[in-house]
Amino acid sequence: MSNQQEVNMYDALRKYVSEYSGAPVTDEEFELIKVAFTSRKIRKKQYFLQAGDVCKYIAFIVKGALRQYSVDDKGLEHIIFFGIENWWVSDRESFTMLTPSRFNIDAIEDCELLVATSEQMQHLVSNSPAFRKTIALLDQRHSIATQKRIHASISMTAEDRFLDLLQNNPTFLQRFPQNMIASYLGISPETLSRIRKKALQK
Amino acid sequence: MSNQQEVNMYDALRKYVSEYSGAPVTDEEFELIKVAFTSRKIRKKQYFLQAGDVCKYIAFIVKGALRQYSVDDKGLEHIIFFGIENWWVSDRESFTMLTPSRFNIDAIEDCELLVATSEQMQHLVSNSPAFRKTIALLDQRHSIATQKRIHASISMTAEDRFLDLLQNNPTFLQRFPQNMIASYLGISPETLSRIRKKALQK
DNA sequence: CGATTCTTTGAAAACAGTCAATCTGTGTGG
DNA sequence: CCACACAGATTGACTGTTTTCAAAGAATCG
Numbered sequence: 001m002s003n004q005q006e007v008n009m010y011d012a013l014r015k016y017v018s019e020y021s022g023a024p025v026t027d028e029e030f031e032l033i034k035v036a037f038t039s040r041k042i043r044k045k046q047y048f049l050q051a052g053d054v055c056k057y058i059a060f061i062v063k064g065a066l067r068q069y070s071v072d073d074k075g076l077e078h079i080i081f082f083g084i085e086n087w088w089v090s091d092r093e094s095f096t097m098l099t100p101s102r103f104n105i106d107a108i109e110d111c112e113l114l115v116a117t118s119e120q121m122q123h124l125v126s127n128s129p130a131f132r133k134t135i136a137l138l139d140q141r142h143s144i145a146t147q148k149r150i151h152a153s154i155s156m157t158a159e160d161r162f163l164d165l166l167q168n169n170p171t172f173l174q175r176f177p178q179n180m181i182a183s184y185l186g187i188s189p190e191t192l193s194r195i196r197k198k199a200l201q202k
Numbered sequence: 203m204s205n206q207q208e209v210n211m212y213d214a215l216r217k218y219v220s221e222y223s224g225a226p227v228t229d230e231e232f233e234l235i236k237v238a239f240t241s242r243k244i245r246k247k248q249y250f251l252q253a254g255d256v257c258k259y260i261a262f263i264v265k266g267a268l269r270q271y272s273v274d275d276k277g278l279e280h281i282i283f284f285g286i287e288n289w290w291v292s293d294r295e296s297f298t299m300l301t302p303s304r305f306n307i308d309a310i311e312d313c314e315l316l317v318a319t320s321e322q323m324q325h326l327v328s329n330s331p332a333f334r335k336t337i338a339l340l341d342q343r344h345s346i347a348t349q350k351r352i353h354a355s356i357s358m359t360a361e362d363r364f365l366d367l368l369q370n371n372p373t374f375l376q377r378f379p380q381n382m383i384a385s386y387l388g389i390s391p392e393t394l395s396r397i398r399k400k401a402l403q404k
Numbered sequence: 405c406g407a408t409t410c411t412t413t414g415a416a417a418a419c420a421g422t423c424a425a426t427c428t429g430t431g432t433g434g
Numbered sequence: 435c436c437a438c439a440c441a442g443a444t445t446g447a448c449t450g451t452t453t454t455c456a457a458a459g460a461a462t463c464g
Binding site for chain 2: 183
């Protein structure tokens with residue numbers, strides 16, 4: 001039943017905000033959240049954002065998996081982000097500055113999302129302490145994670161980066177095809193195949 | 203005269219906050235800023251942060267240049283960040299979570315810094331609208347910049363990354379020795395030397 | 405089942421890293 | 435002020451890794 005499903009979707013976000021903010025979400029705050037976010041389902045292979053468009057929405061991933069990537073002159077895809085349950089996805093630059101994005105975001109699996117605009121997010125941040133805390137923590141974790149990724153990309157070999165992923169995001173390896181993992185690591189699919197073979201026989 | 207110099211240092215930060223926040227800094231706000239930040243000079247080669255220590259301070263760079271880097275098992279340095287005038291430097295993870303840092307930060311030139319602790323920053327953000335706006339914008343830019351760097355590292359060749367740096371941060375090439383630029387780009391100094399030769403004769 | 409997409413493998417070519425030697429410029433102490 | 439030392443940059447020869455191209459083998463989906 002569609003109505004019942006949507007209730008569950010919002011509950012997922014409520015749970016997430018309570019856990020992240022460390023404080024339970026009051027009923028008033030939950031109302032604000034429900035007003036701000038729209039539920040939206042997208043099918044596998046469907047775009048959430050296409051390069052050239054402005055990224056008008058940010059999405060909280062209730063269920064499913066997406067990727068953010070660019071396409072270069074030669075038609076090669078470069079994946080800069082994987083998102084799964086309880087992660088947020090948007091092109092931050094485009095979303096906050098309302099400029100056209102250079103990235104695509106599409107669904108790797110059928111997805112259930114809760115989406116909001118930049119204004120709605122700002123309104124929520126202003127009016128819900130729990131949500132504000134959540135976003136602050138999120139920003140912080142995001143910034144730490146990207147720093148780690150930069151560090152990995154300049155200081156580690158491809159093999160070590162793969163092992164790192166295996167260690168820290170083993171679910172990625174199950175949910176995303178290997179050619180996408182390769183793109184995410186910045187290497188060719190063939191190289192990843194060989195690295196995997198070598199690394200896993202230890 | 204030491205007193206006069208310090209006045210100028212704070213003026214640099216005041217100017218920065220006015221420009222960044224888009225609103226002039228009131229005298230009250232400026233007082234808060236002056237109370238929160240301590241002026242500190244460090245000499246070339248001196249550490250601002252050593253790996254293993256907690257990064258207790260964030261610094262606004264009034265003058266000079268610094269780098270943030272890790273040292274791996276083989277003793278190789280990997281530079282993840284260069285800071286010059288009007289930039290901020292700290293190890294964000296260590297600074298906000300008060301955990302020991304894996305990074306070093308040291309001065310490449312003699313530096314004039316304005317430093318503050320995490321509590322002082324939070325206090326300022328809470329009590330000065332202009333400062334709050336500045337930090338929000340800063341976070342945003344920082345996050346966009348790191349995303350660009352990740353994208354560059356997985357999608358561009360070493361040569362293109364060098365040309366990108368030449369285009370977007372030409373001052374880096376003048377102020378930091380080439381072996382450090384190489385470390386920042388994630389390549390060996392010899393490779394950078396050859397790339398440079400090839401790229402600049404066009 | 406057939407078709408498409410993904411993965412693996414092989415061989416050759418391109419690329420970046422390492423090591424060692426030389427060259428250049430800077431700054432310091434005699 | 436010179437000479438020397440030192441750090442950084444360049445070059446060459448070699449090694450090792452990654453990419454590319456092509457083809458064959460799995461796996462998945464309609």
